[in-house]
Amino acid sequence: MLIDWFTVFAQTVNFLILVWLLKRFLYHPILNAIDARERRVAAALADAAAQRDEARLEYQAFQQKNEDFERQRRSLLAQAAEAAKSQGQALLEDARRESEELVARRREALSKDFMRLREEILRRTRDEVFAIARRTLGDLASAGLEEQMVDAFVRRCRALTDQEKNVLRSSCLAGAEPVLVCSTFTLSDGLRETVERTVREVLACDGEVRFETGQDLLCGIEVSVNGQEVAWSIAGYLAGLENNIGELLQV
Amino acid sequence: MQISPDNILYWQHGFLKLNATIVFTWALMLIMAVGARLVTSRLSTGPERSRWQNLLEVVVLAIEKQIGDVGLKEPRRYLGFLGTLFLFVAAASLCTMIPGYTPPTGSLSTTVALALCTFVAVPFFGIEARGLAGYCRSYMEPTCIMLPFNIIGEISRTLALAVRLFGNMMSGEMIAGILLTITPFIFPLFMTVLGLLTGMVQAYIFSILAAVYIAAAMESAGPAGKAGTASSTP
Numbered sequence: 180m181l182i183d184w185f186t187v188f189a190q191t192v193n194f195l196i197l198v199w200l201l202k203r204f205l206y207h208p209i210l211n212a213i214d215a216r217e218r219r220v221a222a223a224l225a226d227a228a229a230q231r232d233e234a235r236l237e238y239q240a241f242q243q244k245n246e247d248f249e250r251q252r253r254s255l256l257a258q259a260a261e262a263a264k265s266q267g268q269a270l271l272e273d274a275r276r277e278s279e280e281l282v283a284r285r286r287e288a289l290s291k292d293f294m295r296l297r298e299e300i301l302r303r304t305r306d307e308v309f310a311i312a313r314r315t316l317g318d319l320a321s322a323g324l325e326e327q328m329v330d331a332f333v334r335r336c337r338a339l340t341d342q343e344k345n346v347l348r349s350s351c352l353a354g355a356e357p358v359l360v361c362s363t364f365t366l367s368d369g370l371r372e373t374v375e376r377t378v379r380e381v382l383a384c385d386g387e388v389r390f391e392t393g394q395d396l397l398c399g400i401e402v403s404v405n406g407q408e409v410a411w412s413i414a415g416y417l418a419g420l421e422n423n424i425g426e427l428l429q430v
Numbered sequence: 431m432q433i434s435p436d437n438i439l440y441w442q443h444g445f446l447k448l449n450a451t452i453v454f455t456w457a458l459m460l461i462m463a464v465g466a467r468l469v470t471s472r473l474s475t476g477p478e479r480s481r482w483q484n485l486l487e488v489v490v491l492a493i494e495k496q497i498g499d500v501g502l503k504e505p506r507r508y509l510g511f512l513g514t515l516f517l518f519v520a521a522a523s524l525c526t527m528i529p530g531y532t533p534p535t536g537s538l539s540t541t542v543a544l545a546l547c548t549f550v551a552v553p554f555f556g557i558e559a560r561g562l563a564g565y566c567r568s569y570m571e572p573t574c575i576m577l578p579f580n581i582i583g584e585i586s587r588t589l590a591l592a593v594r595l596f597g598n599m600m601s602g603e604m605i606a607g608i609l610l611t612i613t614p615f616i617f618p619l620f621m622t623v624l625g626l627l628t629g630m631v632q633a634y635i636f637s638i639l640a641a642v643y644i645a646a647a648m649e650s651a652g653p654a655g656k657a658g659t660a661s662s663t664p
Contacts, residue, residue: 181538181596183436186451190534190543193455197518200463202510208470209490210506212483215475 300424301417308413309363328362329370332400332411333377339409348383350405357387362400365392378402381409434600435532436539451537458521458534489517493637500641501649508644511551515544516637519595523629526603526622533629536599538592545592548640549584556647565647591639598632 313324339347351358360374375388382404399412438450469482479487493513497505522533534540556565569580602625609617 181434181436182542183447183449183537183539185445185447186436186449186537186539187543187546189452190455190537190540191547193452193459194514194518194543194547197459197462198510198514200459201466201514201517204463204470205466205486206490206506206509206513208473209483209486210509212470212473212475213487213491216477219475 297421301421304417304420305363305413308417325364325366325370328364328400328411329366329373333373335411336377336381336402336409339381343409344381347381347404347407347409350407351382351384351386356405357389358382358384358402358404359389359391360400360402361391361393363393366390374400434537434539435534436537438532450532451534451540454522454525454532455534455540458518458525462517462521493517496638497641500638501645502641503648508555508641511547512637512641512644515548515640516633519544519633519636520630523599523626523633526625526629533599533603535595535629535632536603538596538600541592541596541599544595544636545588548591548643549588551640552584552643552647555644559648568647587639587643591636595632595636598628602628 309324316322316324316327358378360378366374371390374390378388379385384404399410399414401408401410401412435450435454439447440450440453441448466486469480469486472480473483474480490509490513493516494505494509497508497512502508519535522535525531526533535544553565556568560568570577602621606618606621606625609621
């Protein structure tokens with residue numbers, strides 16, 4: 180007989196024992212290892228996904244910050260450019276103002292220099308004119324400059340109109356101040372006497388007559404009484420000379 | 431020539447006996463259990479693992495996938511029984527390359543034992559899933575008249591399982607033996623290779639048929655139709 184029932188029973192038991200053994204030593208450990216690996220892989224994938232999400236969020240935040248920074252940078256640049264522009268304009272304005280002030284100062288200084296130079300020229304011209312006139316008069320007419328000036332002054336006084344004389348006389352009578360005679364040069368006693376006699380004659384005044392000498396006062400002889408003046412000088416000649424020289428310099 | 435390894439006796443006392451079928455089965459059990467123990471004692475759960483662990487994982491996952499493909503919802507519940515069926519039959523066939531080895535599946539007693547285990551497992555899993563009444567009702571579907579036919583079909587397919595495996599394993603052994611006496615050099619080698627292929631196919635068929643029977647018992651349809659379809663497999 181092909182079937183041995185004891186062997187059938189033994190093989191059944193053997194098979195059941197083999198089922199238990201393989202369950203114990205093969206299926207459970209292998210499946211547990213596979214499950215553990217799958218869990219690790221799933222955890223790693225989930226972790227990777229979380230990290231990717233986190234990285235995406237960080238990337239978005241970084242991008243947002245970058246955009247903010249870029250906006251702020253542009254805004255600051257625009258502000259800085261505006262500030263630089265306004266400051267540049269202010270500096271230009273300051274420079275222009277300072278330049279104008281400097282030009283004005285230089286112009287003023289130039290004007291002062293010009294005035295000083297003009298006065299110096301006038302003074303020297305006057306001195307030279309006087310020196311030339313004195314020498315010329317001495318050489319040609321054996322006459323002194325001072326005498327001729329006094330003579331011209333006397334003629335000038337005597338040529339006054341009656342109205343002018345009245346004005347001077349009324350001024351002399353109204354004030355208590357002395358009659359002041361100013362001359363460029365010191366007058367000799369004879370010339371002083373001549374001038375005083377002429378003044379008293381024209382002004383009809385018995386008051387004090389005081390003489391003063393001053394290089395800068397005038398270029399001749401001047402009588403002043405309470406604001407009224409009578410004078411002879413070469414100021415008119417010098418003014419003409421000055422005009423001629425000015426025109427020459429401007430050309 | 432011995433038709434069955436049951437006839438090779440090493441020891442006997444009364445009805446107790448120790449024949450080649452039992453001895454080689456124990457040897458296979460020892461090799462499989464110790465081999466599995468050695469590999470699984472150093473299992474790695476990380477990406478790096480030994481080639482033996484890889485091999486066992488591939489085998490176990492392939493069996494699990496096949497069980498799932500048959501239609502069983504939770505393959506791991508049946509992995510112990512069906513996987514052991516496949517591995518035992520496959521290992522018994524694979525070891526035929528060893529000289530002096532006689533496969534225990536070439537014994538009708540072994541195949542009957544395996545078929546009986548399947549015969550018991552089918553209602554066991556069916557009752558576990560559907561309850562005793564539900565499972566018994568499936569024998570009377572679509573009508574009560576089908577009850578005896580379903581019972582006969584259940585028994586006959588168990589018998590067919592046993593005889594199919596036995597016939598395939600024994601015939602290969604027989605042909606190899608006969609050819610060894612006639613042409614002792616070339617043909618036995620071819621027949622051994624062919625026997626290996628046949629043995630692996632039979633291991634697959636046996637375990638798949640058992641899975642199909644269990645799956646049929648789990649479903650609401652009567653087991654007769656599925657069994658009839660499955661029984662037609664060579």
